[in-house]
Amino acid sequence: MAHVDGPAEEAGLRDYWQLLKPRLMSLSVFTALVGLLVAPEGLHPFLAATSILWIAIGAGASGALNMWFDADIDRVMKRTRNRPIPSGRVTPSDALALGLFLTVLSVTMLGLTANWVAAGWLLFTIFFYAVIYSMWLKRTTSWNTVIGGLAGAFPPMIGYAAVTGTTPLEAWLMVALIFMWTPPHFWALALFVKLDYHVARIPMLTVTHGRDETRRQTWLWSLGLVAVSFVTAFTAIGGPLTLAVASVLNAVWLQRAWAVVRRDDLDSDADAHLAERRLFKWSLIYLFAHFAVFVAEAALGPYGGW
Known part of the structure; x- marks a missing residue:
């Protein structure tokens, strides 16, 4: 252009x-x-x-x-x-x-x-x-x-x-983790800034398929993210610590993603789009913590891993 x-x-x-x-x-x-x-x-x-x-x-x-x-x-x-x-x-x-x-x-x-x-x-x-x-x-x-x-x-x-x-595989799994994280992260954002994308005529999922479908896709991609997250724990970059941290991160993620998928636009939340905002904020913590634990595993050396 x-x-x-x-x-x-x-x-x-x-x-x-x-x-x-x-x-x-x-x-x-x-x-x-x-x-x-x-x-x-x-x-x-x-x-x-x-x-x-x-x-x-x-x-x-x-x-x-x-x-x-x-x-x-x-x-x-x-x-x-x-x-x-x-x-x-x-x-x-x-x-x-x-x-x-x-x-x-x-x-x-x-x-x-x-x-x-x-x-x-x-x-x-x-x-x-x-x-x-x-x-x-x-x-x-x-x-x-x-x-x-x-x-x-x-x-x-x-x-x-x-x-x-x-x-190698470990490098690609880190790519896969971010790849699976990105759609629900940005869809949570798009759910509470939809008007901006609509005015700019950007075909975000919220604009082309509606908010209910966006929430459904957010849940499906969240399940894929959790699966990749747990797989990383059983590779050379993971270990028991990764498994423990991933369990906590994924439990909170799924709880917040489920709150998003169950939400209705007619809900009278005290804060509009509270569920989407909570998932978006957690997504930032999630990615940082997940990658930080990879570094912790590497620092543990022979004391980490399986």
């Missing part, structure tokens, strides 16, 4: 930082770091730190390219209209240039710092988020959240590959 530059206010460093989607970047950095730490081989601390830096910059490149392409819909959505491009503080061409520059920089430097397997996956992740998701899926199908979620699922595998140059 073409964007025409218009007069822009003077942009500051904060505006360019916002272009990188720091919240999304922080999730990518955290999961990539976990992938790096649980890999069976060691990596020099300096190389490890610089590898994570390049992965973070790659995630920022994805955010800048996404904001460049999505400027038109960001202007009409209440929660995004104050972003740097729709607010006029950064021109679309500057955002595009920044995104492309950071892509080349991050992929090249990760290849030179770690290995080209990790760099190749980083390039694919940026392409997937900026092109497959932003330019195609997001605007054309309700599967946008499902398939597009892969872009946010790859960082732990990139971190793992940065150490070993390989992507």
Whole structure:
């Protein structure tokens, strides 16, 4: 989609930082770091730190390219209209240039710092988020959240590959965990911000299939998430501690997901969409705790595992 530059206010460093989607970047950095730490081989601390830096910059490149392409819909959505491009503080061409520059920089430097397997996956992740998701899926199908979620699922595998140059089952299970987590996480959000997506004509499941079907799919994907979660406990990155933590996390998740699926829009909750908000907030705790326990298992070494 073409964007025409218009007069822009003077942009500051904060505006360019916002272009990188720091919240999304922080999730990518955290999961990539976990992938790096649980890999069976060691990596020099300096190389490890610089590898994570390049992965973070790659995630920022994805955010800048996404904001460049999505400027038109960001202007009409209440929660995004104050972003740097729709607010006029950064021109679309500057955002595009920044995104492309950071892509080349991050992929090249990760290849030179770690290995080209990790760099190749980083390039694919940026392409997937900026092109497959932003330019195609997001605007054309309700599967946008499902398939597009892969872009946010790859960082732990990139971190793992940065150490070993390989992507074994354990790395793919971390990808699968995030992949299964993403749809119910974003559907819970979409259930209480539906109007924004409707106004922007984004075919989220809430818009194309209705709220009841979205709640049903949230429950089904939650069951899949729980299954993947428990599988990880019985692999090289898991162990008894993972099983114990996963049991608690999944019990709370299923309780909150069931509250969502049983909810009716006619319910007179004191706080509208309370069930969806509670699931969304728990989803953030869930992912952090699950990946943190992988690091704990790795730190335990021979004292952890089965």
